[in-house]
Amino acid sequence: MKIFKRNIEANLITALKDTPVILLNGARQSGKTFLLKEMVRKNLISEYITLDNIEPFTVASREPEDFLNSFKGSVILDEIQRIPEIFVSIKANVDKKRTPGKFILSGSADIFQLPKLTDSLAGRIEVHTLYPLSQMEINNKKGSFVDHIFSKNTQWNSLPKVSRKKIFSSIFRGGFPSVQNKPLYRLYDWFGSYVNTIIQRDIRDISKIEKHSDLPGILELLASRTMQLYNNAAISSSLKLPQTTMTRYIKLLRMVYLVDFLRPYARNVTKRISKAPKLYFTDTGVISFLLNLSSSFDNPFRGQIFENFVIMEIIKQISWSKVKPKVYFYRDLNGNEVDLILELRGGDLIAIEIKASTSVKPKDFDSLKLLKSQVGNRFLKGFVIYMGDNIYPYDKNIFSLPVNALWEQPFN
Template sequence: MYYSREVAHQIEKLRKGFPVISVIGPRQSGKTTFLQHYFKHYSYFNLENPQTRDLIEQDPQQFITLNPKNIIIDEVQRLPDLLSYIQVHVDKQQEMGSIVISGSQNLLISEKISQSLAGRAAYQNIFPFSLSELQMHGLALPGHLDQMLKGFYPAVYTREIEPNEFYNQYIVTYVDRDARLIKNIQNLSQFQKFMRLLAGRVGQIVNISSLANDTGVAPNTAEDWISILEASYIVYRLHPYYKNIGKRLIKSPKVYFYDTGLLCALLNVVEPQELATHFLIGGIFENFIISEFKKELSARGLPVPLYFYRDQQGREIDLIFESKTKLIPVEIKSSSTFNRTFFDAFTYWRKNIQAEISGYVIYSGLDSQKVGEDNLLAWNKLDTLIDHL
């Protein structure tokens, strides 16, 4: 069964203004299913198929000549030189939305696109399901613990497979295939150990030296490995907010995982009871909420940067939305019980950073309400905040 995706509206806008649509996201996030449904009259070519890849590689120009428009080229990172031929072709043809390319390695694809298709290709991520998409299709789970454990990859909703089984297989496949394709990693078991150690630091400012030492690699190797995980849409970095833009890149970021099901598998957390009492439950819940915002902003085409805030005294706000006109501070609490101290950070924020703001506290409870100048928001009502950006 096909489940519609929120990103369709954004894709429709992009296909009217660009000859090439580049759809990038993690493996098994639903990219191919979406593209074959949305562009149902387009011819489909998957470069994971060795025969297809060999035929195109032998004569890329003939392939483009025989398939001048209305084509989908999937897993294009397997044949990046093809993009140069596409560039020449679309410059002559000038037909919008005629070629769709898709892939699962951001680093390999985006570098080649910036070289060959700058100004010609629109770039759009497709991530696993968002919570709002699951809610739209009646697939969302009622409890936040169950939802975080199950995660959001389409396979755990469309196949008869246990989430933990799926994610553990996903980890093995990723390490064996994608990590080696991006960079020739010799010690795959050590890389997998690195992933698990990184999962154990979720929601924390990552100390690269400590992480490298625990893994048994050099700090520059640990930094490279985080970049590999980013390029494959396994993790992302959340940078601290400073008025001085340069400092945002200098100060240490936090690292989060795009999917909590994958995160829990790396932490060997299988049951809701385990998760509820896990020493990292605060960081896992924080990861869940921030990743949902990232998916929603991407699907809606909203270029709203996300940061966290931390001053020299250690005062911290979990998430900052930087819209064109204002900053919106967000605190994320894994507790399901309302406590007025949740809002204390906003008093400091209004006094020292920005006077006229309404902050949001997102918690694991189910009641949403106005609390003075601020807002208490249930974990399953995140669209409320996005709608106000």
């Protein structure tokens, strides 16, 4: 099995030096356990314990204080979401002695969405998310496209021609490490088992839902509407479910990192904007499985899934970038839309349009120009990312950009 270097490792090493509790969360099979065991192998962390094993699970459940005190050095506690009650004991332990890098927690659920955990480790914990592999990691590239575009003098080297067949194959396969070396015909079985495990185990672990029969249909419908405005009432009606039930299901699916929301941008532009979020999946391989698509991507969902792919590639890179922009989309009530906005803390932003086409037209830049006129000097740059091969300057600080620029540049 090929070993992939995870770019977020440097961030974790930095956190070990000054933070008592580090949480590495993310979807099941995204590579958390392998990465953390590698850090133990490199002597960066002393010990690895998984609460999937019955003995540590039993001891930690019954005597959490004694369990935590038994570790003299730094320790990884994997599958931490299985014992949410232990966080109170971790807080007490850390408050007695704030040893940097003492507890490294990992889990396949967003623990801060669990009851009573929101404030227990505030100020004591640094949180990192490990997503499925980015194209940069798959292609063994370093640096960050995000840092690159926010630099003052962004330069672009010549790029290899875009292989649309390779891009479609990457979208179809997704980013989970376990599927990177599997033949395409084996992916259906792998993703079937993966989704079933999420439904039957992970969601069961964090909820009291006994009936899971609604979830396959919910996931299929959500996959068909990825990157569209999320309307809970309409989704509930389509599935013949109460809105409160659908709201709960969405919360659970977000907690296990299958889906998430992209929020609308609204800073000082206009009040006449859409307030609904967009739903997206954290892995395009899961979408392809749920919609029973082929790797040729000759299907009506092509534009949506390509947009999901590009946005996730950028979100993955933000997880290890030096700049940490917040991500939004923009849509006004007249239908003008910008697919992705990256906003720095002071309000400066970069806007990105995403087109699943091999060429760009002048009208593809209209929404970028509209947003630029509204936000003024806070607009740093704008890009139309597409399936073609050329970088074209369209206007001042507005360019077309081939999709492989996200990972083919020799970023520092």
